[in-house]
Amino acid sequence: MDEIIKIAIVDDDTLFTELLSQFINGQEHMEIVYTATNGDTFLKDYKTLTATILLLDLRMDDGSGLDVLKELKKEAAAIKTIVLSTFYRRSFLGQMMKLEANAFIPKDIEPEELVTVIETVHKKEHYFLKEQLEIMRLQLSKKVPEFTVESKDALTSRETDILKLLCQQFTTKEIGEQLFISPKTVETHKTNLLLKTGVKNTAGLVIYAIQNKIVSADDLLLLDR
Incomplete structure (x- = not known):
């Protein structure tokens, strides 16, 4: 990967931040460009x-991190956020x-997996742990109201194809290559x-x-990271 991924850390544990910065700066394609010990400063x-x-x-x-997330959402900020917390709970996923966090992972995640999370979020926008996909599968029961679209707004076959590929975390460029269309056309379909x-x-x-059975959560669990 030639592009340098520029990263900010906001954490009040200065020792953790220092060790994490050393590890990330040791990756050829990553660089820590900012650190802060609290959300207000960030x-x-x-x-x-x-x-x-x-x-x-x-x-x-x-x-708090929640305040940061709320503000970034309100501002529609372009920065992608990976919540990395000691207080990781599966029940917080919703x-x-x-x-609109792009990933939610425990602080004790293996360093090599953290690199994968960062790369995936940078390239493909979101990263879900396997257990999180399982939670999504279990929670999307028949009791949960399904999203619906009016017949005039029904998805076209091309939109359905693109939706399936988005669920498999293919990038805009990769989807275009598979469907023989331009990235701009893919973005139009996504919009x-x-x-x-x-x-x-x-x-x-x-x-x-998942709710509309276009893809299966069980299938998503099998995706290679």
Whole structure:
């Protein structure tokens, strides 16, 4: 990977931040460009940052990670957020998705897997742990209201094909190559998918696809990372 992934860390555990920075800076294609010990400081600075990925702790003494997520969502910020927390709970997944976190992982994740998470979020927008996909599968029961679209807004066969590939975490370029269309055309179809389904991001499209049986959560569990 030739592109340098520029990363910010917001965490009040200075020792953890130092060790994590050393590890990430040791990767040829990654660089820590900013650190802060609280969310308030980050929110004052983030609009001037070159970072494209944020590694964010949930609980800090001054300015919580939740406050940061809420503000970034309100501002429709371009930075992609990986919530990396000691207080990881599977039951928090829904809230993290609602706040549009791009990944939610425990702080004790293996360093090599963290590299994979960062690369995946940078390239493909979202990363789900296998157990999180299983939670999605279990929670999307018949009791959960399904997303619906009016007949005039029904998905076309091409949109359905693109939706399936998005669920498999293919990039815009990769989808274009598979379907022999331009990346711009893929983006147009993705925009139409968001409008028709009423969801806001790729994670919402994944849920829509599972609920409407376009893809199976069990199939997603088998995807190679």
